[in-house]
Amino acid sequence: MLRLIYALMITFSLSLPAFSQETPAAETDRSATGGAQTLEDIMKRQEGQKVDNSFRSGLTGNPGGGRATTDQLGTLGGASDPELWRALRFDSADITTQVQHPAATVLIQDTGMWWLQFREGPLSKYGFGLVLGTMGLLVLFYLIRGRIRIDGEKTGRKILRFKSIERFAHWLLAGSFILLGLTGVISLLGRKFLIPALGPEAFSAIAIGAKWVHNNVSWAFMLAIVMIFFLWVVHNLPHKTDINWLLKGGGIFGGGHPPAKKFNAGQKFIFWSVIVLGGSISASGLSLLFPFELPMFAATFAKLNDFGIPQMLGMAELNTNLAPHTEMQYAQLWHAIVSFVLFAIVVAHIYIGSVGMEGAYDAMGSGEVEEQWAREHHSLWVEEVKAKEAQAGGSS
Amino acid sequence: MREIILAFAAMAVIAVAASYALPQMGFSSQAQTSGDAVRLD
Numbered sequence: 001m002l003r004l005i006y007a008l009m010i011t012f013s014l015s016l017p018a019f020s021q022e023t024p025a026a027e028t029d030r031s032a033t034g035g036a037q038t039l040e041d042i043m044k045r046q047e048g049q050k051v052d053n054s055f056r057s058g059l060t061g062n063p064g065g066g067r068a069t070t071d072q073l074g075t076l077g078g079a080s081d082p083e084l085w086r087a088l089r090f091d092s093a094d095i096t097t098q099v100q101h102p103a104a105t106v107l108i109q110d111t112g113m114w115w116l117q118f119r120e121g122p123l124s125k126y127g128f129g130l131v132l133g134t135m136g137l138l139v140l141f142y143l144i145r146g147r148i149r150i151d152g153e154k155t156g157r158k159i160l161r162f163k164s165i166e167r168f169a170h171w172l173l174a175g176s177f178i179l180l181g182l183t184g185v186i187s188l189l190g191r192k193f194l195i196p197a198l199g200p201e202a203f204s205a206i207a208i209g210a211k212w213v214h215n216n217v218s219w220a221f222m223l224a225i226v227m228i229f230f231l232w233v234v235h236n237l238p239h240k241t242d243i244n245w246l247l248k249g250g251g252i253f254g255g256g257h258p259p260a261k262k263f264n265a266g267q268k269f270i271f272w273s274v275i276v277l278g279g280s281i282s283a284s285g286l287s288l289l290f291p292f293e294l295p296m297f298a299a300t301f302a303k304l305n306d307f308g309i310p311q312m313l314g315m316a317e318l319n320t321n322l323a324p325h326t327e328m329q330y331a332q333l334w335h336a337i338v339s340f341v342l343f344a345i346v347v348a349h350i351y352i353g354s355v356g357m358e359g360a361y362d363a364m365g366s367g368e369v370e371e372q373w374a375r376e377h378h379s380l381w382v383e384e385v386k387a388k389e390a391q392a393g394g395s396s
Numbered sequence: 397m398r399e400i401i402l403a404f405a406a407m408a409v410i411a412v413a414a415s416y417a418l419p420q421m422g423f424s425s426q427a428q429t430s431g432d433a434v435r436l437d
Contacts, residue, residue, distance in 0.1 A: 171403035
């Protein structure tokens with residue numbers, strides 16, 4: 001399982017922005033300050049620029065080098081107060097605590113503001129931009145193309161397309177995903193948008209409820225993904241007919257209906273998106289559900305470095321020395337980024353399965369579709385069904 | 397329609413069961429982050 005999670009994380013970390021790359025710092029003349037910070041460092045920090053702290057992060061004294069306090073005139077230790085604080089600042093101090101989780105020994109970590117600014121800035125801007133942009137394109141598509149109708153004359157005959165268990169798994173996945181999406185957005189941006197609108201008291205109740213729903217409904221989502229995978233994976237393996245379907249654009253702009261089996265290439269794209277992106281969301285979600293227990297990013301970054309992938313992209317090696325909090329921050333960001341991408345894909349799926357195509361909803365509503373619809377969109381599958389029926393009729 | 401209702405009902409049952417079972421199994425934050433010397437309510 002752990003290997004699967006790593007594989008998923010590695011696969012999708014390819015598109016991660018290079019948040020953690022370290023750029024080599026130019027040598028700075030510190031003679032004027034005796035090797036300490038310069039005005040340039042302070043100005044950089046005030047302007048929010050990256051400051052290379054390597055010149056001082058290791059200056060933490062020698063804690064084991066002091067004379068024992070039991071000695072006459074014994075020292076307090078081998079580290080001065082500034083050196084002690086520096087060790088705390090750069091997370092190299094030897095901290096002992098009764099609190100059990102790994103993050104308890106990290107007293108200062110400095111990636112929190114970057115995390116907050118990234119969430120409220122690029123993440124929300126591009127995340128919502130992607131989802132709303134997809135919705136806008138679908139509206140435009142609807143205005144241009146209109147509803148995809150059943151071209152031929154309806155037969156009045158129905159074919160069973162999805163069994164009860166398949167529809168159950170689909171709606172378990174759909175219902176939980178929508179609920180997780182809504183509660184996830186409340187958790188992600190509620191502080192920025194809902195507190196000003198509703199006030200802190202009302203938002204508190206909403207946030208607590210959203211967190212409860214998000215944490216506990218996640219199990220239904222994960223169960224549904226497993227069910228969907230086993231129910232449909234056989235029908236979603238690549239097939240030579242997919243190439244023709246893709247070349248004809250699924251016949252979506254006219255030009256006839258390319259033949260397809262139970263699932264066409266477009267549906268296979270949706271299926272694998274749900275499995276792979278949903279699996280990745282589940283992996284990062286588990287990391288968030290069990291804080292500090294399932295860190296993934298340092299290990300993933302190490303593997304990416306070993307494969308030489310950042311170097312191939314012209315980047316420095318990814319930072320593999322991540323504080324426990326940083327691991328959680330990456331997990332949260334990854335969770336949100338992949339969720340936005342999957343949401344955009346699912347919006348298109350919802351469109352084509354409802355208002356976008358006549359007869360499509362029946363497949364997941366009653367489970368039975370109009371035979372003419374099936375012949376137009378899944379002709380090879382209809383032939384398979386008819387052949388099975390004929391075989392069953394002949395043998396009975 | 398029956399499957400939609402069943403699925404949504406199952407979702408609710410799973411959520412309630414998870415919220416009950418995980419703390420019982422010792423996965424609450426307080427149980428996870430405290431040592432043996434700490435008495436939990």
